[in-house]
Amino acid sequence: MGMVRQRMTGKERREQLISIGRQVFAERGFEGASVEEIAARAAVSKPVVYEHFGGKEGLYAVVVDREMLRLEQIITQALSQGRSRVRIEQAVIALLTYVEEETDGFLILVRDLVPGQDQSYATLLNTAVGQVSHILGRSFENQGLDPEVAILYGQALVGMVSMTAQWWLDERQPAKEVVAAHIVNLCWNGLAGMKSHPTLSDEVTAQLEEKK
Template identity: 75%
Template sequence: MVRQRMTGRERREQLISIGRAAFAELGFDGASVEEIAARAQVSKPVVYEHFGGKEGLYAVVIDREMLALEKLVTAALESGSWRSRIEQVTLALLTYVEQDTDGFVILVRDSKPGNQRSYSTLLNTAINQVSHILAEAFAHRGLDQDLAALYAQALVGTVSMTAQWWLDVRTPEKEVVAAHIVNLCWNGLSGMETKPKLKGQA
């Protein structure tokens, strides 16, 4: 039986899928054009034809992952109470780690600093959104709104670093992890002092 030839678009999508898996498994430096071509059962020139090389394919993979994760984060922060938004964004990130592990691995372990779109730029977007939410919450509670950005950094950092830890351990279940993150963040926020001081300082 003769195998049906792929269209150009189908071949491109196949190479993106295979490249994504290769970058997650081997890293950017370890995933060669030869390796990607071999996995796709095509010649190296086919990869160059579609992407101009490994860098071009990697850029497409990164951009797709960024768009997917940015959409999840933005949707999670769009509506709901202050606490529910923290819950939603925490669970959204852990769900992404669970369902799109390869993509998360590529973003956090292999994304090059200085790229226009990277995991750190996504975190900055999330921090800005959380900062706006916290500024409203601070105003409502009579707290200093100028400190909202500081607390947003801490909150987003907590969620992000815990997600990276959970990427490897996968236990307990994501809902349990999310509940504990929110417990720390929310109960810490709900009991905040107006002018906190370290215990060892006067």
Template identity: 70%
Template sequence: MTGKQRREQLISIGRSAFAEQGFDGTSVEDIAARASVSKPVVYEHFGGKEGLYAVVVDREMQDLERRITASISEGSWRDRIEQAAMALLTYVEEETDGFMILVRDPSSKQDRAFSTLLNTAVSQVSHILGTAFKHRGFDENLAVLYAQALVGMVSMTAQWWLDERQPAKEVVAAHVVNLCWNGLSDLETGPQLGSSKLGTQLDDVAVEDAVVNTEKHTEE
């Protein structure tokens, strides 16, 4: 192998090992054995396990970030939500090892993490939401709050689906979008806690009035 080919081999082997055993459970000896090389070869290319892990994490971050950014770059509001959900679920399906490394084996040694990627997505979504909020007369400053909620919902659902794999990703995405879209379509400009109780009370009053009116009509 050339130096470049050996490096790519070690990255691929390290990726699989980190996904299977975690950062702490993987050793340079293990990686070298899988690649059928001596330990000094691993040190020569990456300086150690930490260096290899950093390269693996960075590649996964860049891949997922490209997918998410592309998914929300164009289309209608609903299209963007659908595309983002499908982009993340497709990444989970196609690059399971990479996603497991990002969400299950966080390392304090890394400057970048899955949370960093989510923050990038939140920033992009909040920018889009801010424009929509302004158009509809909502407070633009609240866009980041809603963006956090949307990104968090899609992210947590993807982590759940990592193990379940049922139903199909298209079905999962459709239900996530169903919740997101219907929630966004019927936003209140000034929501308050307890409003559902007030709504129930008003409904009860309406029912009581209807009963009274019916009784009066019957008596007449």
């Protein structure tokens, strides 16, 4: 006799539907995704999806909220310690690693906001801007520069990193370490002081080696 497969608990079923919903939303977008397909992939009936989430919108909201929280924690942790340049490097590497390892999640976040959804990738970027601006403000003060304009530079830096990450989502070349080194080359050295072969700091390079 074969083993009888145990029924999923309500919590296990919910987690399964969230995982499958994440895949379908990444592949098809919110408009292209359907409760029918999500239910079919989970091998359940449509009412089960409605029972847990009230519909496609409810499931999408949970998926987006989870991705937002995950990426915000990753970026916040990266920006929390080290010298100013190291923090920026860590944050760029963290975002590119998320794009690389959690591609479905990133695809969902960078798509257009669904009506009624109050969380978005733009919201997360605004949080990052605040954190980066705080770091830059202290750096500016130490250099005798006006800390009041740090918010402007924070917007420019986060925007540059975000747009590059979206481009790299499709390209995947060159390697993320090279992409990060060039981004930091521009934002740290400026166009007038660009290095022809930029590298990451020793601290961040060591962190990457430890993770291999």
